[in-house]
Amino acid sequence: MSEFSHISSNGEANMVDVTGKAVTTREALAEAFVYMNEEAISLIQRGDHHKGDIFAAARIAGIQGAKKTADLIPLCHPLMLTKVAVDLELQAAEGRVRIETRCKLDGKTGVEMEALTAASVASLTLFDMCKAVDPGMRIEGLRVLKKTGGKTGLWSA
Template identity: 60%
Template sequence: MTESTKNSDKNGLTHLNAAGEAHMVDVGQKAVTERSATATGYVEMQPQTLQMINDGNHKKGDVFAVARIAGIQAAKQTSQLIPLCHPLMLTKIAVELTAQPELSRVRIEATCKLAGKTGVEMEALTAVSVAALTLYDMCKAVDKSMTITGTTLVAKSGGRSGNWHA
């Protein structure tokens, strides 16, 4: 059985073997390359909720700082949360939250980087997701109508498949 047969099913899904069973992909023979991934997402809210966050008037403190730290922590724990993800030695995790008052939302962007044998897309997506959930958690008492939307991978670089942009 070839390596590609062992690491993918007949449809090319790498986390399923030829028998359709889930397994962790063996990346041992892959080359180490510089890899990065960027994901974005949004938390939509009432205008007054966003104003409260921007003005620093939230009783729980700096909402953006707490959400940023939560996103960074989440990226580092991705392999503990997503069953078939490899534990990675990330060299950079950047999480930025930007108020977009004209749209009544917060934009969250996370970028993860490393030199390794597997990509960091899941880490970037996890960082955005947990930052959004943290923002929601901190503000739910004042705005139960918040919505988390549009979490998506927007770019990745490195590895066998090369660069990709949405």
């Protein structure tokens, strides 16, 4: 039977000891969607948002979020990420922006939390930059799509 990795035998929260784990190449992909109204979609399509290139701002924010994951999630290990990518795709017909993130490193622990944090922060940045046009936006579908490396190897949704 599986157990939660961050709970000690006494039922207390603890940071997992990865000292004896092998260094492997680890990668994780995550996604999230920001749903918005037609006016916000149109402003993005035309590149006419008064705050400038909102995709560039969201991309940079997502990368920074991935790098700060250990500061935000109490039991995450600080990691030396070797790659963080944040891709944003306007899906106008669906009334949304799709965000896909990828984090990678050679290390002893996975990067799923970093990929999820990147997607979250990029989504929140889009929300912040577009909320004057559409305060009713929704952020949905945050999830890990795929992870590789470590003893469990490949996992995909």
